[in-house]
Amino acid sequence: EDQVTQSPEALRLQEGESSSLNCSYTVSGLRGLFWYRQDPGKGPEFLFTLYSAGEEKEKERLKATLTKKESFLHITAPKPEDSATYLCAVGRGSTLGRLYFGRGTQLTVWP
């Protein structure tokens, strides 16, 4: 039973073409929603943590938002170096430390 679903599985954007990645979750007692970036052959790199609905975090061209059932990662005017797999994970209050990962969105930005 998937508790975290990411869409789309893959996304191709032209440089400068803004878009959003979606992460929907069904866990109860959310204890943090985490976004990671993973480049081929490397470990996931931490981007953001969101804890409550309405919260937003920004870093360069990325902005993460959270509602009660989903999170969005907005990418504004992406560049080719933003190409990577973006992973979403959620933590539950009843099982601290155990993160449930989605299967990721593979983003390709072409010049």
Added chain:
Amino acid sequence: DTAVSQTPKYLVTQMGNDKSIKCEQNLGHDTMYWYKQDSKKFLKIMFSYNNKELIINETVPNRFSPKSPDKAHLNLHINSLELGDSAVYFCASSPRTGYEQYFGPGTRLTVT
């Protein structure tokens, strides 16, 4: 100034062998984790230690045994390796349990 390091980076071995993967973090974190990423890139937690104490032990074959000699190190020993153990294994650490986790570069294990 590597934060979370793992050795080796690549590990190729035959079925039935025993192997270990080592992990070290210099972030001063209290909690460390082992994850397995399968061929479809799905990341799943295996174990977690908080200050050398095992706190998460997912449904993992007994052939996998973690060991934490101190809070900066978490090793993974695998006995009687099987073809299905082939995957990328990631170590991670977090300041405290439940907070954001920082991952190592991964160890690609190939069992032939």
